[in-house]
Amino acid sequence: MSLTLAGVPAAAAAPTPTANRTLLASVTPASPTCAKSGATGSSATTTYSVTTTVNDAGDDTSAIQNRINAAGAAGGGVVKLVAGTYIINGKLRMANNVKLEGAGPATILKAGPNFLSTTGPSGGYPIITTNRAVNTTITNLTADHSGNTLPVSINMGERQDEFVVDVRGGSNNLVDGVHVRNPFTYSIVAVATTKFCIRNSTTIVATSGKYDQLDGIHVLDSSFGDVIGNTIDQRVGTDGDDGLVAHTINGTTHDINYIGNKVRGGHRGNSMQLAVGNYSIYNLKIADNEFYGAPYGIRTGYYDNRTGSVNGVTLTGNYIHDLKAGYAFPDGSYDAIHIGDFGALGPITNVVATNNKACAAGKIYVAPGTGNLNQNNAIHAGTC
Secondary structure, three states: OOOOOOOOOOOOOOOOOOOOOOOOOOOOOOOOOOOOOOOOOOOOOOEEEOOOOOOOOOEOHHHHHHHHHHHHHOOOEEEEOOOEEEEEOOOEEOOOOEEEEOOOOOEEEEEOOOHHHOOOOOOOOOOEEOOOOOOEEEEEEEEEOOOOOOOOOOOHHHHOOOOOEEEEOOEEEEEEEEEEEOOOOOOEEEEOOEEEEEEOOEEEOOOOOOOOOEOOEEEEOOEEEEEEOOEEEOOOOOOEOOOEEEEOOOOOEEEEEEEOOEEEOOOOOEEEEEEEOOOOEEEEEEEOOEEEOOOEEEEEEEOOOOOOOEEEEEEEOOEEEOOOOOOOOOOOOOOOEEEOOOOOOOOEEEEEEEOOEEEOOOOEEEOOOOOOEEEOOEEEOOOO
16 A cells, blocks of 8 residues: 555455565464454355366356355355366355355466456456455455456556455455465455454565555454454565555544564555554554564554544564565665654554564654553664
């Protein structure tokens, strides 16, 4: 997410990152449970197999969508996908109490040559959208947006109407073990939803010079969520932006846990941004993550009239290291944590930064405010 962004409209096995592959021992592994949200996703057990030919040039959208629809009409079901590449020229829409389950990263839903000829229900280009459904699970698959090969010339607004894996509206939706590749928009997004969990998933941005504002996992106007145990790499190519984002445009974002993630931010952004508009961000727990490789570690950014407050944010046990200059911040690397200022109009209160470790990453700063605390953080000028 670039600092020029005014807002988002409301409404193949996974490669390992090439740098810093090992999560350091100082970072605690994420809990396997979605503790803040309580999200469990679909409870269905009846299997709906998809009959189609994988690894060919045929469009598989209808074959998969028909089984999702049938499962939804029956009150729920598990739509099973085998390993192989499925060509998606349409936009897959989840139904209530449906689980879309691949066989692992080698189950690839790949945007086909005609993918840009249609849009999703909110006017964008998702491979999968929950589309206001409840109790859904998307798991054990790769979503390949084909942004490296498609002639994507659509404008910025259209690219931001929907996202590669789009959790939109509804509640109790789970994204588990989903790997996004070659995005031309944000990779995994929770927008205007509640009780959601995104875990054990990965995103990689490897394109250079084709796009901007390619965020990893982006939470917008949403509440009671978990973003846990994910690996985000926005800097293989030069087009990547923020790794993790909590964002407000048309409503508050609150009660979100970001725990145990490994995040390399992109040239164009931050490892994590709290993106504040006219609504507040509050009750976030940002704990035991590794952030590296972007110009900034964790910071606030401000958009629109910038009147939203930041309140009740806990930053603890994070390891922030080896920040590097990028296109958005060409003069060098900046702060490990910077909460407040940068045009803030709303208050910054009850922000607690404790027991974080910064190495070759600048200072840890929390703006003055009621209940704010910045202590017991270890800051090292060089690499640790």
